[in-house]
Amino acid sequence: MTVTTRIAVVTVPQWPLIAALERHRRAQEREQSESAEASTGAIPPGGPVVLLRRHRVIAVDEAAREAGALPGMRRRAARAACPEALLLEADEDAENALFELVAAAVDTIAAGVDTIRPGVLLMAAAGPARHQGGEEALAERIIDAVAEITGWSCSVGIADGPFAALLAADAGRIIHPGRSADYLAPHPVSALLRAPVGRGWGRAVTAARRAAADSGQASSRTGGSMQGTREALHETVDLLQRLGIRTLGDLAALEPAAVTDRFGPEVALLHLLARGLEANPPAAHHPAQPLLVEQVLDPPLERTDQAAFIARPLAEQLARELRGRGQACTRLQILARTENGGDLERTWRHDGALDVEDMVERIRWQCDGWITAARLGGTELGAITHLSLVPVQVMPAGLNAPGLWGGAGEEQHRAQRAFARAQALAGQDAVLVPVAVGGRLLAQETRLVPWREEKPAARPGPWPGALTGPTPATVLHDPVPLCLLDAEDRPVVVGARGLLSGVPTCLLLEEPSAALSRLGARPGTAWTVTGHSRPVLLDERWWSSEGHRAARLQLLARLGEGPEVALVALSRAGEWSLEGLYD
Amino acid sequence: MTPTALAAMRESRVGREDQQDHAERLARARNVLGLAERSTARRGSGIDRAVLRPVPATTASPEEKTSPVVRQEKESLLPGALLPVPDPLRMLFPQQGLRPGSSLAVTGPASTSMLLALAAAAAGESAWCAVAGLRDLGLRCALEAGLDPARLAIVPARETQMPKILSALVDGVGVLVLGPDLDLPPALWRSLADRARTRNALLLAAEPPGRSDLRLETAGSVWTGLSRGSGRLRSRRVDLTLCGRGIAGERHAQVILPHVTGALAAVPSSTRGTGSGQDARTTGTLTPLHTAARRAG
Numbered sequence: 001m002t003v004t005t006r007i008a009v010v011t012v013p014q015w016p017l018i019a020a021l022e023r024h025r026r027a028q029e030r031e032q033s034e035s036a037e038a039s040t041g042a043i044p045p046g047g048p049v050v051l052l053r054r055h056r057v058i059a060v061d062e063a064a065r066e067a068g069a070l071p072g073m074r075r076r077a078a079r080a081a082c083p084e085a086l087l088l089e090a091d092e093d094a095e096n097a098l099f100e101l102v103a104a105a106v107d108t109i110a111a112g113v114d115t116i117r118p119g120v121l122l123m124a125a126a127g128p129a130r131h132q133g134g135e136e137a138l139a140e141r142i143i144d145a146v147a148e149i150t151g152w153s154c155s156v157g158i159a160d161g162p163f164a165a166l167l168a169a170d171a172g173r174i175i176h177p178g179r180s181a182d183y184l185a186p187h188p189v190s191a192l193l194r195a196p197v198g199r200g201w202g203r204a205v206t207a208a209r210r211a212a213a214d215s216g217q218a219s220s221r222t223g224g225s226m227q228g229t230r231e232a233l234h235e236t237v238d239l240l241q242r243l244g245i246r247t248l249g250d251l252a253a254l255e256p257a258a259v260t261d262r263f264g265p266e267v268a269l270l271h272l273l274a275r276g277l278e279a280n281p282p283a284a285h286h287p288a289q290p291l292l293v294e295q296v297l298d299p300p301l302e303r304t305d306q307a308a309f310i311a312r313p314l315a316e317q318l319a320r321e322l323r324g325r326g327q328a329c330t331r332l333q334i335l336a337r338t339e340n341g342g343d344l345e346r347t348w349r350h351d352g353a354l355d356v357e358d359m360v361e362r363i364r365w366q367c368d369g370w371i372t373a374a375r376l377g378g379t380e381l382g383a384i385t386h387l388s389l390v391p392v393q394v395m396p397a398g399l400n401a402p403g404l405w406g407g408a409g410e411e412q413h414r415a416q417r418a419f420a421r422a423q424a425l426a427g428q429d430a431v432l433v434p435v436a437v438g439g440r441l442l443a444q445e446t447r448l449v450p451w452r453e454e455k456p457a458a459r460p461g462p463w464p465g466a467l468t469g470p471t472p473a474t475v476l477h478d479p480v481p482l483c484l485l486d487a488e489d490r491p492v493v494v495g496a497r498g499l500l501s502g503v504p505t506c507l508l509l510e511e512p513s514a515a516l517s518r519l520g521a522r523p524g525t526a527w528t529v530t531g532h533s534r535p536v537l538l539d540e541r542w543w544s545s546e547g548h549r550a551a552r553l554q555l556l557a558r559l560g561e562g563p564e565v566a567l568v569a570l571s572r573a574g575e576w577s578l579e580g581l582y583d
Numbered sequence: 584m585t586p587t588a589l590a591a592m593r594e595s596r597v598g599r600e601d602q603q604d605h606a607e608r609l610a611r612a613r614n615v616l617g618l619a620e621r622s623t624a625r626r627g628s629g630i631d632r633a634v635l636r637p638v639p640a641t642t643a644s645p646e647e648k649t650s651p652v653v654r655q656e657k658e659s660l661l662p663g664a665l666l667p668v669p670d671p672l673r674m675l676f677p678q679q680g681l682r683p684g685s686s687l688a689v690t691g692p693a694s695t696s697m698l699l700a701l702a703a704a705a706a707g708e709s710a711w712c713a714v715a716g717l718r719d720l721g722l723r724c725a726l727e728a729g730l731d732p733a734r735l736a737i738v739p740a741r742e743t744q745m746p747k748i749l750s751a752l753v754d755g756v757g758v759l760v761l762g763p764d765l766d767l768p769p770a771l772w773r774s775l776a777d778r779a780r781t782r783n784a785l786l787l788a789a790e791p792p793g794r795s796d797l798r799l800e801t802a803g804s805v806w807t808g809l810s811r812g813s814g815r816l817r818s819r820r821v822d823l824t825l826c827g828r829g830i831a832g833e834r835h836a837q838v839i840l841p842h843v844t845g846a847l848a849a850v851p852s853s854t855r856g857t858g859s860g861q862d863a864r865t866t867g868t869l870t871p872l873h874t875a876a877r878r879a880g
Contacts (some may be wrong), residue, residue, distance in 0.1 A: 127781045415711035418755020426744040432737045433724040446722035470841035473695040475721035531809040554816050563692050563804045564818050583695045
């Protein structure tokens with residue numbers, strides 16, 4: 001419970017305002033591109049902007065603040081104070097979606113970035129700082145990357161524990177190790193309003209208040225929403241202030257057990273944060289998206305960041321429909337139609353059920369991969385104008401129980417994301433998994449299938465003649481022709497009775513092979529054969545007309561004075577080829 | 584719970600508990616947990632089995648406990664802090680394991696099988712492994728070396744998107760094997776090594792174009808079991824030389840790779856130290872094989 005790690009927090013100041021302005025700008029651009037008359041309703045740059053949520057002002061820019069519009073005002077009051085201001089409605093989902101860009105920018109510097117809420121990113125600082133050569137350098141690199149990639153300015157704070165880092169981010173400070181509690185202590189207790197707690201926080205507080213008020217007709221909000229968390233935090237801070245706790249230091253000075261007794265576990269979490277500690281490692285926060293579904297993409301999808309915006313509604317709708325039927329999707333087809341009428345499709349298979357997040361990631365990576373590929377390989381397909389999802393395979397929901405105990409497959413999750421990413425970049429064949437199917441030849445015993453593709457059924461043996469014992473580490477899928485000669489330079493062949501025509505003493509390589517050239521063998525080099533096994537006969541499909549007879553020979557060969565190399569050679573119709581190499 | 588698990592549990596209960604020491608009971612409990620877990624898990628690899636792994640008993644003498652240097656070394660030897668190496672190689676590596684986030688270059692005539700053996704040991708029971716740039720990898724050999732096919736991905740060598748794919752993989756997997764077919768540019772190798780360091784991924788590379796933390800040279804491979812016209816390839820003795828970070832000079836070892844089972848094994852103590860395996864082959868193993876071949880006809 002009381003582990004503290006170095007945490008870096010990246011905040012974009014006034015993020016809701018920036019996001020709303022960005023959204024507004026995009027809407028304007030779209031309108032302008034639709035109606036040819038330009039620049040009728042363009043925003044004056046730097047003009048006063050007031051952001052509203054539920055008819056209350058939640059954020060204002062500098063110009064509006066000077067004019068007298070303040071957060072907490074009603075819409076009418078703000079209008080009266082600053083009539084020329086641009087009034088924008090806050091949209092949490094757009095804030096989240098846009099913040100992906102910042103997250104991606106930070107991701108180029110440090111991995112494992114968690115979004116606490118739009119505007120605030122959190123990550124472990126120790127590894128990246130070591131990599132960048134110090135925490136100052138890390139902060140600089142992050143600020144540079146965000147400015148370069150997204151064009152927004154951000155600030156970075158690094159401290160022990162997330163809360164101190166969050167508060168330090170406002171001032172762009174780096175708190176020395178072990179000094180977080182000292183840094184936190186003078187802050188007013190209202191700083192807890194910005195505490196890094198997840199969206200589930202505050203359920204108990206809300207429930208307790210409801211029970212106390214005994215109000216049967218509950219308000220419409222749900223405890224799990226960001227709004228509910230915010231209100232619960234307000235109530236808690238209000239309560240603490242009424243009890244005479246003014247600063248975080250006052251709160252931290254309380255006995256932990258007493259806090260838990262009096263306020264319950266959720267406030268105990270705040271108490272822990274106020275002491276500069278950390279309850280548990282930051283969990284990923286995934287925002288919900290509006291229910292709007294737009295499959296026809298107008299403007300068409302040309303840039304990779306646009307994919308982030310369209311993916312979630314599609315996935316949500318699909319998930320909703322699947323949920324209504326009590327099903328989970330295990331195989332999803334993502335189809336895209338492009339401007340020039342080309343169709344792109346790819347199928348994604350999942351061992352477990354694809355949830356919304358999985359789908360969104362896949363859509364996004366998919367579009368990302370396609371767009372990148374189009375940019376690299378020419379633009380004959382054009383931009384994506386239509387996107388649809390087809391659940392190819394469904395199964396009853398509830399079959400995907402997680403593990404009983406242990407780390408719940410964090411490593412698996414990471415690996416699967418990486419594989420999915422690689423597949424989105426270069427197609428399904430970019431990541432393959434081996435399946436043992438069985439067969440006589442080494443190259444046929446196992447097969448490679450794309451990750452999450454259906455695996456071929458095993459062909460149970462017996463496979464007489466299959467190689468036993470240690471198997472070669474290199475198996476050539478394109479056989480390399482060889483020439484085996486005996487002491488009198490006559491070719492060695494396997495006779496009808498399964499015997500060698502002579503004792504092989506010399507091995508000639510006829511074509512270049514990457515595996516052999518690593519050992520120093522070039523076409524035409526002669527190897528001295530120092531040992532060989534008896535030929536093992538392989539009667540492939542002797543019962544049918546396309547049957548072959550083949551013979552396998554294990555060889556030990558030496559190139560000059562080099563080390564002994566063990567090979568497996570295969571003879572078919574009198575021609576030797578290299579099947580495998582023990583390297 | 585399966586009958587096997589119940590049987591193991593019952594056995595642990597009725598067994599002579601008074602004589603069992605603590606460590607034994609712990610190992611038994613871990614075993615039962617593992618069995619139950621395996622019988623209930625739908626997805627075989629979705630669970631971190633590090634907690635079920637038996638912990639090696641520590642035998643620290645009192646004077647060791649007081650020394651801060653030794654204590655520091657002990658701390659870093661906590662299970663999970665280092666990735667395991669095959670048992671016969673433990674004394675070869677500094678701190679008897681591989682540090683996550685480090686890189687190891689493997690060269691020489693037995694490099695591919697050595698890469699596979701090291702990857703299988705390091706992947707252990709929970710980590711995922713990706714193999715890139717081994718175009719003609721013998722998959723059966725990889726499975727015989729101990730790699731779990733459910734946690735293994737093969738990436739065929741491609742030209743255009745390879746840097747991006749490798750970067751994505753190094754973010755995700757615990758062990759990344761880079762074969763010789765990749766032709767990595769030095770800059771890409773450096774960036775992969777940096778990325779691996781931040782993500783705690785182990786990089787095993789056949790022919791890295793740049794520096795690596797450790798460098799393992801395989802040489803002097805000597806096969807046993809095959810003579811002129813009879814026998815079969817049974818095992819190979821390989822000389823290993825390790826140098827790099829944490830090692831003063833070089834360390835040498837000799838192992839059997841592959842063993843008859845395909846895995847890596849220690850050199851039997853009776854034949855250890857004989858300079859070349861040639862003697863052992865001509866004197867020790869050839870004669871019985873030869874008679875067996877005679878009789879086979």
